Amino acid sequence: MSLSDQELRLLAEIEQNLRWRDPAFARRIDALNAVPSRDGPQRYACHVSGLEIICILLVVTILAVVLVFATLAAGTG
Numbered sequence: 347m348s349l350s351d352q353e354l355r356l357l358a359e360i361e362q363n364l365r366w367r368d369p370a371f372a373r374r375i376d377a378l379n380a381v382p383s384r385d386g387p388q389r390y391a392c393h394v395s396g397l398e399i400i401c402i403l404l405v406v407t408i409l410a411v412v413l414v415f416a417t418l419a420a421g422t423g
Contacts, residue, residue: 349357365372
């Protein structure tokens with residue numbers, strides 16, 4: 347979904363005002379935008395290692411087993 351013309355004009359005005367009031371901050375933002383670590387939508391994606399995924403799956407599995415046993419134990423009492 348793209349921005350409307352009014353929204354684009356408002357953002358341009360905000361950017362011009364920022365550049366006028368705080369040129370040092372504007373230069374830092376320009377530097378950050380000039381050298382992306384990756385191109386495309388994955389530029390801002392979270393980077394998760396395989397080990398982290400395995401640990402998360404292990405924790406979820408253990409919690410599911412504990413929940414099943416707790417449910418069975420509550421039903422027999």
